[in-house]
Amino acid sequence: MTDADLPRAPNAFRLWREAQHTQSRTRLGGIYYLLAWLLVWGFSAAPGAHLLLGLGTTAFFSLILILRWLHRLPAGHAESDLRRWLDLQAWLVCGNALGWGLVQAWTLQTIDFAPSQSIAAISTIAISAAMAFTFSMDRSRGALAILLLYLPGLAVLLPDAAAHLGELATLALYLSYLLLAQSRSHREYCNTLDLELQLLEQRERMEALGHTDGLTQLGNRHRFNSLFPALLANALRHGSPLSLVLLDIDFFKKVNDEYGHAVGDECLRAFAERMCRAFRRDSDALLRLGGEEFGVLMPDTPLEQARQLAESFRAELAASGFSCQQQWMPLTASLGVGTYDPLRGGSAEALYKRVDDALYRAKEAGRDRLVLAQPEG
Incomplete structure (x- = not known):
């Protein structure tokens, strides 16, 4: 045991x-x-x-x-x-x-x-x-x-x-x-x-610390790498969908350059808190993948439901912005959303690439928007 x-x-x-x-x-x-x-x-x-x-x-x-x-x-x-x-x-x-x-x-x-x-x-x-x-x-x-x-x-x-x-x-x-x-x-x-x-x-x-991002208290990249394949295998076994949302804070480098890294850290923490309020189901796994990039793994969640939750988060974030040191500043994010369909199959790497490509297209199209991943070919 x-x-x-x-x-x-x-x-x-x-x-x-x-x-x-x-x-x-x-x-x-x-x-x-x-x-x-x-x-x-x-x-x-x-x-x-x-x-x-x-x-x-x-x-x-x-x-x-x-x-x-x-x-x-x-x-x-x-x-x-x-x-x-x-x-x-x-x-x-x-x-x-x-x-x-x-x-x-x-x-x-x-x-x-x-x-x-x-x-x-x-x-x-x-x-x-x-x-x-x-x-x-x-x-x-x-x-x-x-x-x-x-x-x-x-x-x-x-x-x-x-x-x-x-x-x-x-x-x-x-x-x-x-x-x-x-x-x-x-x-x-x-x-x-x-x-x-x-x-x-x-x-x-100690194991929790090894799987937790110290700044935001979300799961870290190591946690994502171990959890993602396990959840996908579970989705395949039970024939249920698994959705992935990738989020990237827009122009985050500008925040660090203009206001300093202390404000940048506050921005990251605030962003993580907003994620926790928006994706609050017990089954959702919230993670910081590195820098200003975040992810949400959503077991047993079809694409449309994941899209609605992610879009609601994006809209609320854009409307409320970010306040630090008695100063308000805009805060938006670009999002890619995709779903693993057990009937179509595919790997965790393939799903991640499709959603990451969607995130890239969202940034290329002007940021502050959500783009759906292309379905598995």
């Missing part, structure tokens, strides 16, 4: 990353519950005497293992799907934990399992320690899983607390340590996630 495929909203990104980490960190856990049970059962005093219990518990841990393996992440980034996946995964992890907690409790009160009590205890310690440090994505569910591992065994020892005081004290102390460690692991996980999100946001800002 590339950065472009990642969810952009912070909450959605956190949820998606939590689901990713939950899957990768809990994927193998079910195997060790099953293996630990087989060791506990196999090294008990009389495995055959508890055949039904052994096979039933083996089937239980095997079923949870299979369910955890089959529980795949949803394909998209929908928050509802991710939350549902995380909820079910938490149920499976906690079900495993509760199952092992009951196994631990059974070994403590069954004479035949006395030889394997140490195996069960070591397994409980190992599983809970792994839980504290690997299941750090969700603090409350991680803590619940650890408690489910320990509480059944503690409940068995409590009625005869005097005889098991040392064991109870050790288990309680270690349980408190695990809960503290799990809480700390969760904080570290959140800090790492925050850092990852900040780095992603910084990368996006």
